[in-house]
Amino acid sequence: MKPLLLAIMLLWLPGYGLAMQQNDAEAPIKVVNTTTDQAIAERLSAITAAIAGMELIEVSVQAGVLTLSGEVANTQLKSEAAAIASRLEGVVYVQNRLQEQLAVRSRLAPAAEKFSEMLTTTVQMLPLLLVALVALVSFWLLGGWAAKRGAWLRYIGLTELASNLGMRFVRVAISGIGILIALELLDATALVSAVLGVAGVIGIALGFAFRNIVENYLAGVLLSTRNPFAIGDFIQIDNMSGSVVRLTSRDTVLMTQDGNHLRIPNSQIITSPMTNFSRNPLRRFEFSVGVSVDLDLNTVRQLAIATLQQMPGILTDPMPRVLVQELGDSTVTVRVLAWIDQRESDFLKARSEAIRLVKAAFDDAGIEMPEPIYRIHMADKPAPQVQSATSAATAQQPGHAEPAAADVSTDNTIEQQVQAELHHSDEENLLPDSKEATRPVSD
Numbered sequence: 001m002k003p004l005l006l007a008i009m010l011l012w013l014p015g016y017g018l019a020m021q022q023n024d025a026e027a028p029i030k031v032v033n034t035t036t037d038q039a040i041a042e043r044l045s046a047i048t049a050a051i052a053g054m055e056l057i058e059v060s061v062q063a064g065v066l067t068l069s070g071e072v073a074n075t076q077l078k079s080e081a082a083a084i085a086s087r088l089e090g091v092v093y094v095q096n097r098l099q100e101q102l103a104v105r106s107r108l109a110p111a112a113e114k115f116s117e118m119l120t121t122t123v124q125m126l127p128l129l130l131v132a133l134v135a136l137v138s139f140w141l142l143g144g145w146a147a148k149r150g151a152w153l154r155y156i157g158l159t160e161l162a163s164n165l166g167m168r169f170v171r172v173a174i175s176g177i178g179i180l181i182a183l184e185l186l187d188a189t190a191l192v193s194a195v196l197g198v199a200g201v202i203g204i205a206l207g208f209a210f211r212n213i214v215e216n217y218l219a220g221v222l223l224s225t226r227n228p229f230a231i232g233d234f235i236q237i238d239n240m241s242g243s244v245v246r247l248t249s250r251d252t253v254l255m256t257q258d259g260n261h262l263r264i265p266n267s268q269i270i271t272s273p274m275t276n277f278s279r280n281p282l283r284r285f286e287f288s289v290g291v292s293v294d295l296d297l298n299t300v301r302q303l304a305i306a307t308l309q310q311m312p313g314i315l316t317d318p319m320p321r322v323l324v325q326e327l328g329d330s331t332v333t334v335r336v337l338a339w340i341d342q343r344e345s346d347f348l349k350a351r352s353e354a355i356r357l358v359k360a361a362f363d364d365a366g367i368e369m370p371e372p373i374y375r376i377h378m379a380d381k382p383a384p385q386v387q388s389a390t391s392a393a394t395a396q397q398p399g400h401a402e403p404a405a406a407d408v409s410t411d412n413t414i415e416q417q418v419q420a421e422l423h424h425s426d427e428e429n430l431l432p433d434s435k436e437a438t439r440p441v442s443d
Contacts, residue, residue, distance in 0.1 A: 022121075064092035071099050118230045128186060136182045137178075216251065217250065228274065228425075231245070233277075235275060242256040246422070252266060258416065278342070291332050293330060303365055321337045
């Protein structure tokens with residue numbers, strides 16, 4: 001029995017305490033001389049007279065029915081006056097006949113009072129405002145001074161664009177410290193959270209709006225730091241190729257083989273495969289030749305290699321190579337490969353001359369290069385006596401002089417246009433000045 005009684009008391013006591021707290025919160029206001037209506041009216045009149053905005057309230061009580069009349073400043077005071085009246089001891093019913101003040105002067109009075117309080121507070125805080133302003137300006141100037149001392153970033157290997165980005169970050173960081181100190185002096189650090197929240201939302205919005213610009217800028221920083229190419233290098237990105245003219249914070253400018261300016265966004269260069277034909281001075285060209293299936297391929301290969309070894313501009317190390325590529329019904333395809341030094345020989349010229357010499361050597365050796373297409377001649381006409389202009393001119397001269405060797409030297413046409421563009425243009429260039437580059441040409 002005792003444990004049961006103890007459990008009942010433990011369950012009953014918290015409920016009793018909560019009920020007591022609610023009764024205390026809703027306890028009626030004690031009124032002196034509760035038997036008279038006059039005491040209720042005097043008590044409520046004294047309360048309303050002490051509350052700003054309720055000074056014009058008129059109170060009348062009859063048989064416990066309390067009537068409120070007059071004017072109050074706003075709707076909130078009207079409701080509060082009725083709530084206070086209902087809590088008075090001896091009040092049976094409350095008639096709320098209060099009216100809101102509609103006069104302009106009465107409506108402007110609270111605002112004028114608040115403005116006066118704000119002005120008084122501002123005057124009192126004027127010394128702190130001056131100190132906060134001095135701290136803010138000092139840190140702003142300090143950030144500007146530090147931003148102009150960015151040479152040490154270049155000493156550690158950063159490029160100009162990366163150094164500028166670092167200096168801007170330093171300036172913003174120092175200025176932000178000054179703002180935090182100013183807010184701390186004004187006891188307004190709670191404003192920092194709101195400012196950071198707004199800045200975060202604005203940053204997200206701007207990030208989506210200027211996503212491409214930000215991507216290209218950051219890609220420009222990476223390209224200027226990694227230096228995958230230099231001025232004058234011949235590069236290929238996807239199916240676009242040209243000689244590098246400049247690198248800006250947004251795009252990379254190339255000059256195509258037609259002499260046109262090609263601008264490629266930096267973000268595309270970062271995310272796309274890129275071939276730099278100028279980074280390695282040695283470059284290999286190749287072409288294919290079809291010969292008859294009846295020929296000795298060893299003889300064909302040795303003749304092609306010997307022909308290329310005698311050609312100016314072809315390197316002996318690595319030496320030329322000839323590979324059997326494919327065996328067809330009436331043709332064997334051989335692949336001829338050779339290396340050149342792009343600093344001394346032009347890629348297209350060397351490849352063109354190599355094809356010409358190999359064909360001439362095959363013709364002289366009687367090596368047949370059959371055509372894959374059969375032709376049917378329907379008309380029976382006598383074969384015309386055709387003599388090439390070169391053979392006729394040679395026959396007219398006393399003695400048959402050998403033709404002059406073909407020119408395979410480098411072609412500097414594009415390099416000259418790139419240098420002229422760099423000299424006359426004022427556009428920013430994040431690439432350092434490099435030595436005069438040779439322009440290797442892609443296939």
